[in-house]
Amino acid sequence: MIRSMYCAFGILASLTIVGCSSGGKDSGGSGATDGGDAACDVTFTTFPESGVTDFYYQSSVEALLSEADETATITLADASGAEVAGTITVEDDTRVIFDPSADLAPNTEYSMTVSTCNGESGSSITFTTSELGTPIDCDLTGRSYRVDLLSARFVKPGEAIADLLFSALTVDVLLGVDTASESEILMLGAISESVGGLQDYCTPSIDFPEAAAFTNPAFSVGPAEVELDISGTPIEISSLSISGAFAPDCSYFGGGRLLGELDARVLAPLAGDLAGTEDPDEICAFLAPLGVTCEPCSSDSLPYCAQVEVDQIIGSNYGQQLACVSMENCHPLCGSNGEECTDPNAGDCSL
Numbered sequence: 001m002i003r004s005m006y007c008a009f010g011i012l013a014s015l016t017i018v019g020c021s022s023g024g025k026d027s028g029g030s031g032a033t034d035g036g037d038a039a040c041d042v043t044f045t046t047f048p049e050s051g052v053t054d055f056y057y058q059s060s061v062e063a064l065l066s067e068a069d070e071t072a073t074i075t076l077a078d079a080s081g082a083e084v085a086g087t088i089t090v091e092d093d094t095r096v097i098f099d100p101s102a103d104l105a106p107n108t109e110y111s112m113t114v115s116t117c118n119g120e121s122g123s124s125i126t127f128t129t130s131e132l133g134t135p136i137d138c139d140l141t142g143r144s145y146r147v148d149l150l151s152a153r154f155v156k157p158g159e160a161i162a163d164l165l166f167s168a169l170t171v172d173v174l175l176g177v178d179t180a181s182e183s184e185i186l187m188l189g190a191i192s193e194s195v196g197g198l199q200d201y202c203t204p205s206i207d208f209p210e211a212a213a214f215t216n217p218a219f220s221v222g223p224a225e226v227e228l229d230i231s232g233t234p235i236e237i238s239s240l241s242i243s244g245a246f247a248p249d250c251s252y253f254g255g256g257r258l259l260g261e262l263d264a265r266v267l268a269p270l271a272g273d274l275a276g277t278e279d280p281d282e283i284c285a286f287l288a289p290l291g292v293t294c295e296p297c298s299s300d301s302l303p304y305c306a307q308v309e310v311d312q313i314i315g316s317n318y319g320q321q322l323a324c325v326s327m328e329n330c331h332p333l334c335g336s337n338g339e340e341c342t343d344p345n346a347g348d349c350s351l
Contacts, residue, residue, distance in 0.1 A: 040117035042069045044096075048112075050125035056255030056312070057106050057133035058218065058245070060086075060099040063114045067094065071118045074098035079109045106133035131248060136217045138250035140185060144176035144322045145253055145315030146192070147242070152256070156309040157292045171228060173206075174199055175221075175242065175315060176322035184211040187221045190322045191228070201333035205325045205349075218245045219253075226260075236266050237308060239298050244315065256313025261305040263297055280304045324349040 043066040048055045063074055074096055076084040086100040096114070104110065108129050115122035149169060172192040179186045189206025190199045212221035222241025227234050237260040244256035264271070264287075268278035275286040284294035284304060297305035325331045326349035330341035337344050 040069070040120070042066055042072070042116045042121075044072075044114055044116065046112065046114060046125055048125075048127045050127065052127040054130040054254075055104075055110075055127050056245075057104040057129045058255055059104075059311070060097050061112050062098070063096045065094040065096065065116070069116050072096050072114065072116045075113045075115070076100065077111050077113075078105075079111075084110070103133060104129050106131055130254065132217070132245045132254045134217065134248045136246050136248055136250055138248075140177040140180040140246065140250055142177065142321045143250055144174055144318040144320065146196075146318045147173040147175055147256065147258075148314045148316060149173070149258075149310060150195075151314065152258075152310045153312040154310050156307045157262070157287075157290070169228060170194060171200070172196065173226065173228070174318055174322055176318070180214070182216070183214060185214045185219060185221075187212045187219075188322050188324060189224065189226065190325070191226075199322060201323060201325055201331045202329045202336060203325065204328055205322065217248070219243060223260075235270065236263070237261065238263060238305070242313075244313065251317050253315040254313075256311070256315055258308065258310040258313060260308040261297060262308055263299075264294055264304040264306070 044063045047062040047064075048059075061074060061076060063072065065072055072090075074088060076086065076098055078084065084100050084104070085102070086098050089097050089099070091097065098112075106129050109126060110129070111124050111126045113122060113124040149172075172195055174190040174192055176188045176190070177185050178188055187208055189208065191203050191206075192198060193200045206224050206226055208221050208224050210221075212219045220241065220243035223239040224241075225236060225238055226240045227236045240258065240260035242256060242258050244253040246253045264280040264283040267283060268280065271278075271283050271286070275283050277283065277286075280294075281304075284292075287294070287306065292306045294303050295305055295307065296303050323331070323333060325334075325347055327341065327347035329336060329338035330344055330347035331337070332344045332348055334341075334344065334347070341347065
């Protein structure tokens with residue numbers, strides 16, 4: 001089951017913190033404070049959870065309020081008590097986000113304090129960053145990673161749409177490094193034959209037109225167009241970009257963040273039965289109550305695209321270098337080359 005942001009914030013009742021009490025601040029990271037102010041009865045949950053030991057060093061911290069509170073604020077401090085500089089933004093009236101001005105330090109403990117109700121109530125939690133952020137001491141060339149979307153946190157679209165689409169995902173995205181330098185890396189993407197399976201050598205690999213930006217150990221690659229098989233239906237994610245940071249030994253990457261667009265016109269075969277129509281305007285209207293807003297597509301500016309944002313992605317070691325495939329059903333390693341494939345080597349763009 002996919003863990004979306006709303007699942008993490010709204011369903012895990014054990015993490016719910018009740019604010020606006022007359023009993024002062026709760027030093028723990030979960031549970032309810034006693035008492036209450038009838039005029040202010042705000043509860044909230046936090047990201048990360050209290051006690052987390054693998055928080056990503058480039059992530060923001062968040063509080064999801066049970067109702068709007070213009071006085072809600074977040075402060076962040078390191079183990080010495082020194083306050084971390086950053087900015088606060090509020091999305092959808094109830095999602096309070098603190099974005100540190102600089103990267104957090106790896107393997108370091110931090111405390112996060114959420115204050116509500118004009119400072120009358122709040123709570124603090126502690127968490128620790130992971131090893132990610134430590135510069136790598138290894139050669140990335142030829143390494144490849146399996147992108148785990150099913151265990152990631154879906155920020156956009158909401159839980160219902162994420163479950164509808166991605167829980168039925170039948171393939172993995174694979175990400176590999178062709179060459180690496182101190183400032184950039186050339187990356188290649190591919191699709192697997194199945195979830196957990198080998199690269200599909202009969203499907204063209206994903207060509208990223210630009211080299212990935214690389215500031216050791218962090219990378220960012222894209223945009224590119226990616227087609228995923230969902231319940232037998234090919235669905236394209238447009239303008240897809242992926243960022244993250246490699247582990248010190250290059251064995252995995254973490255803190256992955258995926259951005260892209262889903263076009264209602266492309267979603268019609270999947271969403272049609274549920275929405276009762278394949279008309280993109282009606283599909284967008286159907287999705288609106290689920291918290292999905294259709295916006296202008298980057299491809300043609302028509303208002304049919306929903307933004308995709310997935311974070312907390314882990315890329316596990318795939319174990320072999322990805323092959324560059326330029327033609328469908330035409331590659332030396334493709335088990336079912338098509339009739340038009342007179343020379344399988346013609347589809348091997350690594351040659």
